[in-house]
Amino acid sequence: MLELRLVQGSLLKKVLESIKELVNDANFDCSSTGFSLQAMDSSHVALVALLLRSEGFEHYRCDRNLSMGMNLNNMAKMLKCAGNDDIITIKADDGSDTVTFMFESPTQDKISDFEMKLMDIDSEHLGIPEAEYHAIVRMPSAEFARICKDLSSIGDTVVIAVSKEGVKFSTKGDIGSANIVCRQNTTVDKPEEATVIEMNEPVALQFALRYMNSFTKATPLSSSVTISLSNELPVVVEYKIAEMGYVRFYLAPKIEEDEEETKPQV
């Protein structure tokens, strides 16, 4: 038996919009601590990890750890039918092969039930080790989205380099090249407009812009984004969901050919 009531239903709508481009089908895991999801894109280059903690729900009941396989596009279709101010309740019975989304209008004069078929999804779960990152950049999410969009009109790979100067995003393409440097800036009116750079070691990593652009679909979830980088580790792009949890995207870096030669062939 599972019943999760989320007053701010628009959050779930936004979450779905942010991940459905990257992942087609995924298992939502439900435990007493929260509602979560971990899924890789089909090419196993990027991973999305979602957590909505139980405290963030108005009512949260989950008797045992359960996973529900859903087609994210279909789920998004159903959630689109919910109004932005609607309260969304997710319900499922043990052994059932459907999940129900209930939408209540704020004035309680309209209640809709949408029932969706669940699927068997053979997904692989990855253990993500806690890592100390070499550099952590927090910046306005809209700014990051803009940079990714602009750069992808020039090239298909972005180099993200953090140094004492700040964080530099650069790309090269057939028509030319582009460099964007963002400096630490904490003298702003609102804290979410700040750019904060913590660096233990300089880092420079290369990523496919296609994926970065897909991550920025989560921009409506949070006004700031945190980018954590370490050499030879996937980057983490995190959008915090106020008082509830986060959407984190992991992306494997591109590896230079000659660098690879020095490593044992695996």
Add this chain to the structure above:
Amino acid sequence: MGIKGLTKLLADNAPTSMKENKFETYFGRKIAVDASMSIYQFLIVVGRSGAEMLTNEAGEVTSHLQGMFSRTIRLLEAGMKPVYVFDGKPPDMKNQELKKRLSRRAEAEEGLSVAIEADNKEDIEKFSKRTVKVTKQHNEDCKKLLRLMGVPVVEAPSEAEAQCAALCKAGKVYAVASEDMDSLTFGAPKFLRHLMDPSSKKVPVMEFDIAKILAELDLTMDQFIDLCILSGCDYCDNIRGIGGLTALKLIRQHGSIENILENLNKDRYQIADDWPYQEARRLFKEPLVSTDDEELNLKWSPPDEEGLITFLVNENGFSSDRVTRAIEKIKAAKNKSSQGRLESFFKPTANPSVPIKRKESKCMLRSFKPAIDHKMSSLQISNSSRSMIFGKLRMPIYNVGSELSVPLSRGVCFGA
């Protein structure tokens, strides 16, 4: 060819060991391809109409080059790193099988001449396909082409499938691509079918995982080899009246061919006194393969543009435009193969949640020990390259539930 009825046997008895994947999911993977098998396929299908085939000005067949060139580019474009393994000298045990194939070919040739006389188009095509033979020249042509393309070539001392499996076991490649189920008997940890099919066929790649096969059939590798020999392999005849399913039953009951022979009803089943199953078993277990690190140092290099144009355009009558465009594709593909995969950084764990929707599949818990053993060994291989990184990290893998059931069996192999 291969093991009789093994695909069906596995589909019925070890369904989770085979998985259909999209072609694209193999990007960044190093894959050992059984070259002889591919060349044979190309000669049968590429550019054929009736008994006519693609030829150069001198009238020599070029279907194999055409096929090898375009399919290899397809692999490269998808970001894969293929290495082609060529057959060496077949083991003596295979002579009988080869003789059979020879006589079948002779029959087909007769059929072909009859069909040509009768001008029966369907039969001409049918029989001419059966007369296809991969010659030494075809192999040499393809090796030359691949080297010019910057794709590594390995010459196996004996059977190519065995060498492919050895490369995969050594962690030098992620998987073996062939159509010959022998590869599994040789112990290739991961085996792909339909990887080399033309894109127009839109067949998904079928991936077999030997660890899961053994776990689900509840057999050891030695028993699996015995099962393959009993089902019928290239090296010796099987026992008349025993097919795959009976073989599986017998192996489960008795454990080995020796025990089966002791217990089998000799009146019902005719077994030759000199049935060379032990020899066949030895060929599967300890095939002649090269383990020379120098030779197996696989390197993918940029294509030799001039060389390719001379070889394909000038010597074999390919269109110069097409070759130039193809070379551009090879160069562009280089960039794609540099994308890392998440599995090189994060290791699979089991998910503690139980699917709310009950699965129809049953009792997968049964003896998945071999699967875990296998996981451990491949862990070591892959970790050796990353141990440096993980040294810095605390690695609390969450989600190690205690009473996991289904999801554990999905632990994946992430060697290469």
